[in-house]
Amino acid sequence: MRAACASAVRLHRAVSVGFLALFLTAIISHAQTDPLASWNDGPAKQRIVDFVRTTTDKASPQFVPPEARIATFDQDGTLWVEHPIYTQVVYCFDRVPAVVAKKPELKDVEPFKTVLSGDHAAIAKLSMPDLEKILAATLSGMSVEEFTTEAKRWIATAKDPRWHRPYTDLVYQPMLEVMQYLRANGYKTYIVTGGGQDFVRAYAEQVYGVPPEQVVGTAGATKYVYDPNNEPSLIKEPKLLLNDNDAGKAEGIHFMIGRRPYAAFGNSTGDQQMLEYTQGGGGPRLMMLVLHDDGDREYAYGPARGLPHTKVGTFSEPLFDEAKKEGWTVISMKNDWKRIFAFDH
């Protein structure tokens, strides 16, 4: 009897341990196999999963051959935080002292004088032409390699004042998961940004897993020169080559990729044409817009859906109406995203 009992206990233990192991395996494998773990279950997540399934299943009538699998992502407000102001604009302001150190005659010239004063109220009031002068002075005049070195250095050290973290920590974890999920299913992921192409390229591979050749952005001309060592070099010029906003996004996609995307993600009126152009290709296409409706965890702005108005990443009510009419999916940051950043718990 004793022996039998001991056997029973051993059996029970063995079974329990077995169940526990099974249970743990199930949890772990679920965590491992849900590629969109930071998304709440709902129509947005479902739409992504359905799109990937139908376009990659060879038996599906909507199968898309691997070479045609192109997905494009706006950056500011779609992949990372764009409020209160675009990160690249912060970079440009931060570069003003270095530019003035090289050209001291700018010290007493506007708008540089105002930027150097550090007077936030005055800086916030700078006009568009003033802002353009600052962008031109800080984004051109150097070789493309020098620019990349500076941009990399800044992005590695500068911190956002709200979260006290590097700007590259402020990428949206759910969107990173979408990019990885699409790539795991044979999609080539492109960034198609109104931001500077060279600026975004400086960190896109490390942050998003997107190589330089898959970054389409606003770009200036470059000038081919020989440096004092007779080495050829490309100098960034203050002359616009591609304005990668609005219709320019469709133009940039054709110019740089030469195919219509099957999936496109944006968050503002600047992405409208990219989504239209994607949908216009016909067949199975995924068009999604991120709505910033979570003022607690991030920022709240629209003015769609009665959200506060903004000039930075405007999501207008007409864009919301177009999304509804065309069957595009609006992603609610508040409801669709379990967490916003990788550091959220």
Added chain:
Amino acid sequence: MRAACASAVRLHRAVSVGFLALFLTAIISHAQTDPLASWNDGPAKQRIVDFVRTTTDKASPQFVPPEARIATFDQDGTLWVEHPIYTQVVYCFDRVPAVVAKKPELKDVEPFKTVLSGDHAAIAKLSMPDLEKILAATLSGMSVEEFTTEAKRWIATAKDPRWHRPYTDLVYQPMLEVMQYLRANGYKTYIVTGGGQDFVRAYAEQVYGVPPEQVVGTAGATKYVYDPNNEPSLIKEPKLLLNDNDAGKAEGIHFMIGRRPYAAFGNSTGDQQMLEYTQGGGGPRLMMLVLHDDGDREYAYGPARGLPHTKVGTFSEPLFDEAKKEGWTVISMKNDWKRIFAFDH
């Protein structure tokens, strides 16, 4: 004795068959494993093989990580025949009747009148501004999809008057082997052409195995419009966005790829800056120029090395001197290539 004899004969036969089999296997496997089978042994072939070996061997101090392996190829005169005139120019002339059919008012207007006359001598004398009018009329005004359809249709049917074969048969087999060999070793192959980006994209995947997003070429702006069905469309405009020749090739490479190539192939002064820019990246780099010195199998032109002068794909003596001084390899079509085309025997 008889039995022993028969055994000896059988043994001898078996050994002979064995040797023959070994010998055949060696031949076949050599043919299968030489990725550059259309190249004669010599410094050019050796240079390519050495470059690939040293940049892909992890133990090599000149190892290049896979993501940085970019190789760029000029097209006209480097990948396919460019004489007596660029294939795309033939396309443009061939398109004139269709353009005039749509706009009959052009029928009596120069230079269209001359082109329609079919007078070869008069056509050959057309000025550069006249030629530009023909290019503008035949390469713009339609949607990018309509253009691609037309270009594909033409390239599938038009024939070169010397070989009586489709133009796409006139690609250089040795260069196709280089492209395949580089790709098999993790290189991304790009075409960087002075020709029209959209034109080359129409056949680059099928002919060279190069997808549209890896074709960098001279490109015009496009205009985003809604067609009568309210579908978005990009219309090709007669406005130059990128002149992908000379320094424009370096600019185009930075704009579209964002990295310096490790290998660059060209054949004319229009490729000089692309090769300089490649070499300027430092480390192991492969710069090669195709010299058209085989008037029997293809065309002979320079004027480098005393070859006949030409305005189409000029390889000048100063370019030859630069190649020599900088250690670039000049490929002699006559001596380095066992065969020129796939249909050669």
